[in-house]
Amino acid sequence: MEKKPLSRAVVTVIGKDRVGILAGVSAKCAQAGANVIEVTQSVIEEFFCMVMIIDIDNLSCSLDGLQTCIKEECNDMEVHVMHENIFNSMHRI
Amino acid sequence: MLNMSDIMETITMIQEENLDIRTITMGISLADCADSDIDRSCAKVYDKICRKAENLVSTGEAIEKKYGIPIVNKRISVTPIAQLAGASGGNPINYALTLDKAADAVGVNFIGGYSALVHKGFSAGDRVLIDSIPEALAETNLVCSSVNIGSTRAGINMDAVRLMGHQIKKAAELTRDNQCIGAAKLVVFCNAVEDNPFMAGAFHGAGEADCVISAGVSGPGVVRSVLAKMPDDAPLHEIAEAIKKTAFKITRMGQLVGSEAAEKLGAEFGIIDLSLAPTPAIGDSVAHILEEIGLEQCGAHGTTAALAMLNDAVKKGGVMASSSVGGLSGAFIPVSEDAGMIAAARSGALSIEKLEAMTAVCSVGLDMIVIPGDTDEAVISAIIADEAAIGMINSKTTAVRVIPAIGVPEGEELNFGGLLGYGPVMKLRKESPAKMIERGGRIPAPIQSLKN
Numbered sequence: 001m002e003k004k005p006l007s008r009a010v011v012t013v014i015g016k017d018r019v020g021i022l023a024g025v026s027a028k029c030a031q032a033g034a035n036v037i038e039v040t041q042s043v044i045e046e047f048f049c050m051v052m053i054i055d056i057d058n059l060s061c062s063l064d065g066l067q068t069c070i071k072e073e074c075n076d077m078e079v080h081v082m083h084e085n086i087f088n089s090m091h092r093i
Numbered sequence: 094m095l096n097m098s099d100i101m102e103t104i105t106m107i108q109e110e111n112l113d114i115r116t117i118t119m120g121i122s123l124a125d126c127a128d129s130d131i132d133r134s135c136a137k138v139y140d141k142i143c144r145k146a147e148n149l150v151s152t153g154e155a156i157e158k159k160y161g162i163p164i165v166n167k168r169i170s171v172t173p174i175a176q177l178a179g180a181s182g183g184n185p186i187n188y189a190l191t192l193d194k195a196a197d198a199v200g201v202n203f204i205g206g207y208s209a210l211v212h213k214g215f216s217a218g219d220r221v222l223i224d225s226i227p228e229a230l231a232e233t234n235l236v237c238s239s240v241n242i243g244s245t246r247a248g249i250n251m252d253a254v255r256l257m258g259h260q261i262k263k264a265a266e267l268t269r270d271n272q273c274i275g276a277a278k279l280v281v282f283c284n285a286v287e288d289n290p291f292m293a294g295a296f297h298g299a300g301e302a303d304c305v306i307s308a309g310v311s312g313p314g315v316v317r318s319v320l321a322k323m324p325d326d327a328p329l330h331e332i333a334e335a336i337k338k339t340a341f342k343i344t345r346m347g348q349l350v351g352s353e354a355a356e357k358l359g360a361e362f363g364i365i366d367l368s369l370a371p372t373p374a375i376g377d378s379v380a381h382i383l384e385e386i387g388l389e390q391c392g393a394h395g396t397t398a399a400l401a402m403l404n405d406a407v408k409k410g411g412v413m414a415s416s417s418v419g420g421l422s423g424a425f426i427p428v429s430e431d432a433g434m435i436a437a438a439r440s441g442a443l444s445i446e447k448l449e450a451m452t453a454v455c456s457v458g459l460d461m462i463v464i465p466g467d468t469d470e471a472v473i474s475a476i477i478a479d480e481a482a483i484g485m486i487n488s489k490t491t492a493v494r495v496i497p498a499i500g501v502p503e504g505e506e507l508n509f510g511g512l513l514g515y516g517p518v519m520k521l522r523k524e525s526p527a528k529m530i531e532r533g534g535r536i537p538a539p540i541q542s543l544k545n
Contacts, residue, residue, distance in 0.1 A: 010100055040097050051097050064158035080104055082161035084095060089349040090342045091099040 015077030179218025258474030340410030380433025
């Protein structure tokens with residue numbers, strides 16, 4: 001059987017650092033059936049910036065739905081959930 | 094692997110610099126809707142548009158959500174209606190009403206193609222369609238109209254030029270209670286392209302496939318912010334290089350969205366139009382890019398050179414990013430749709446003469462310019478003739494979309510709302526070109542060698 005290429009999305013969360021951001025976002029991803037593949041985060045001064053790459057092959061809701069869910073968890077932060085193809089097409093030849 | 098700075102760059106472009114897909118436009122051929130009976134023909138047109146474009150808006154919205162990138166407009170272009178009107182006879186207004194109804198039913202912002210191609214002469218349907226344009230635009234909301242009156246191969250049809258001066262004035266008069274909006278939906282072209290996804294000049298050319306999706310990208314704000322980060326003493330070739338790289342990224346995104354939309358809609362992927370299309374929103378202005386390059390205000394001496402470089406760099410970057418580039422592909426300079434242009438027109442820095450010079454080095458032409466309401470028809474015709482001459486000689490597309498501000502005193506402004514923007518009445522020259530315009534006839538096609 002031919003193996004389907006992984007379908008992945010990029011979750012970004014930006015805002016003021018506090019306890020439990022990563023835990024909260026990961027929990028929402030798990031609820032939606034998204035497997036976390038990679039997490040990069042940095043805190044510059046008090047500014048928290050996290051990029052999470054997730055596998056969305058078994059996602060139980062839409063990307064838009066997941067974004068709304070995560071936003072509910074981190075309503076004080078800026079949240080984006082976008083399919084990875086947009087980044088691949090813009091930054092790779 | 095994706096790296097964090099690339100991801101953040103994309104998000105900043107969309108979030109803070111107004112990067113968006115300006116339009117996905119579905120081109121639909123109506124060749125198979127022609128009928129000798131106008132009612133039957135209109136019924137077929139309505140059915141075909143609704144059938145093909147049924148999922149256009151919902152597909153666009155799904156893609157917006159998937160990639161987190163706004164797609165501002167979803168639009169339709171159709172076969173020039175003059176061709177159907179020629180076959181069916183009857184009052185072409187019926188077609189305009191049909192297009193309006195179909196556009197409303199599928200939920201698109203505009204439908205283009207109430208058009209006639211008369212660069213060499215009028216055939217059956219052309220004259221009646223042109224005669225009906227002002228009324229058609231006054232009676233519909235979503236229909237856009239265009240007329241091609243010249244080309245490099247055919248020369249300029251000056252009878253059509255004379256006619257269009259009259260029709261533009263009439264289109265404004267019939268919509269005087271609504272900001273003269275009729276004239277804002279009417280474009281006169283020289284060398285019109287068949288695959289342009291941008292309004293008001295979009296139509297579906299005869300050489301196109303049955304159903305095609307094309308995308309127009311935007312992003313003046315992104316280009317400006319890249320230039321703003323460059324040092325003040327950076328030489329111009331480095332500025333051009335930065336523009337090129339940015340255009341590449343923007344175009345790749347358009348290619349992704351356009352091809353995915355085409356696939357989902359079962360249509361062919363047409364072209365990416367590499368245009369920098371401004372909006373009146375702050376930070377989405379082509380004029381501000383020129384000012385970032387180093388002009389005190391758009392319209393200053395040097396504007397034409399800066400624009401030429403910008404236009405060329407955008408094309409170079411975009412062509413590398415997509416194998417199907419077409420449409421108008423260049424920087425747009427619509428006055429009322431660009432915050433920087435509006436400011437320059439208000440302050441007097443930007444004159445109609447300078448705009449005319451700028452159109453020689455960029456797409457598309459004298460676009461969205463508010464002119465005095467008492468302007469003589471012959472003057473409007475002469476503006477069209479000048480612009481068409483630039484296009485004809487330079488083998489490029491040029492266009493005129495001017496809006497006579499009927500009943501609006503000098504110094505005041507028209508406000509069309511939304512993406513069409515607002516703008517002050519611009520001064521024109523007073524000397525009369527009436528005798529030349531009255532002559533009519535044809536300006537012969539230019540020689541294509543001995544270029545200087």
